[in-house]
Amino acid sequence: MRVIAIDGPAASGKSSTAQAVARRLGWAHLDSGALYRAITLAVLDNLGNNEEGAKGKGGGWGPQRIIALTEDLPVRLVLAGAVFRPEVAGVDVAEAIRSERVTRRVSEIAAIPEVRHWVNVRQREAALDYPQGVVVEGRDIGTVVFPDAPLKVFLTASPEERARRRLAQRGGAGGAGLSDRTDPDELRRETEALAARDHADSNRAVAPLRAAPDAILLDTTDLPLEEQVQRVVALAQKRFSG
Numbered sequence: 264m265r266v267i268a269i270d271g272p273a274a275s276g277k278s279s280t281a282q283a284v285a286r287r288l289g290w291a292h293l294d295s296g297a298l299y300r301a302i303t304l305a306v307l308d309n310l311g312n313n314e315e316g317a318k319g320k321g322g323g324w325g326p327q328r329i330i331a332l333t334e335d336l337p338v339r340l341v342l343a344g345a346v347f348r349p350e351v352a353g354v355d356v357a358e359a360i361r362s363e364r365v366t367r368r369v370s371e372i373a374a375i376p377e378v379r380h381w382v383n384v385r386q387r388e389a390a391l392d393y394p395q396g397v398v399v400e401g402r403d404i405g406t407v408v409f410p411d412a413p414l415k416v417f418l419t420a421s422p423e424e425r426a427r428r429r430l431a432q433r434g435g436a437g438g439a440g441l442s443d444r445t446d447p448d449e450l451r452r453e454t455e456a457l458a459a460r461d462h463a464d465s466n467r468a469v470a471p472l473r474a475a476p477d478a479i480l481l482d483t484t485d486l487p488l489e490e491q492v493q494r495v496v497a498l499a500q501k502r503f504s505g
């Protein structure tokens with residue numbers, strides 16, 4: 264199986280690492296979070312906000328309605344070049360899924376077992392579409408989706424550093440020098456929002472965020488992206504040679 268699983272909490276550097284590693288190896292890149300986000304976007308746009316009923320288990324939306332919606336619209340991952348892009352009803356939603364309203368509700372949707380099952384089936388199908396190899400990123404890739412992946416990497420970084428990266432991403436500042444200009448209140452709010460999502464993702468009953476026992480742990484707090492990428496590429500070359 265030519266799969267590299269990259270797991271870790273929000274803003275730990277999964278996406279940039281997975282993208283760069285895939286490009287360097289000539290493999291495809293699949294972001295499983297994008298599929299959870301695309302379903303969340305579809306639900307919010309078609310089934311309403313459901314602020315009251317959704318507490319805990321996805322409540323009033325109901326798993327059957329969500330799955331029927333994702334099938335009917337449909338929500339899909341479409342291979343464009345070597346990147347799987349999220350689509351809702353034939354429209355590319357790569358940008359729309361990054362909105363605050365999606366981010367705020369995605370962990371609720373991702374905690375629903377039927378949704379996870381649906382997403383996992385799509386991911387395994389997608390991997391078959393790209394036999395050269397696929398770098399898959401998420402929360403449960405090494406533990407649940409591809410437990411036999413020959414290379415599993417679990418990225419971590421301090422909560423503050425992750426919040427800083429997220430703000431830099433949003434402001435398009437690329438990170439450098441950001442700490443001087445960041446409003447401490449904004450940084451605190453972002454740290455809290457990430458912590459809440461980490462907590463929800465780590466404590467849910469199904470497929471909680473967790474490193475697989477055979478995953479290689481990489482703390483990226485003080486690691487430049489280039490070095491992070493090189494380490495994973497080197498591991499991949501060793502694992503997949505021959």
Ligand code: CDP
Pocket residue numbers: 272273274275278295296297299300369370371373374400401402403404460464
């Ligand atoms: O990019 P960011 O790190 O903010 O998150 P993401 O990878 O886009 O994932 C968004 C949300 O989807 C996460 O907070 C999880 O609730 C859920 N997710 C998941 O449960 N399992 C995955 N394999 C990937 C994402």
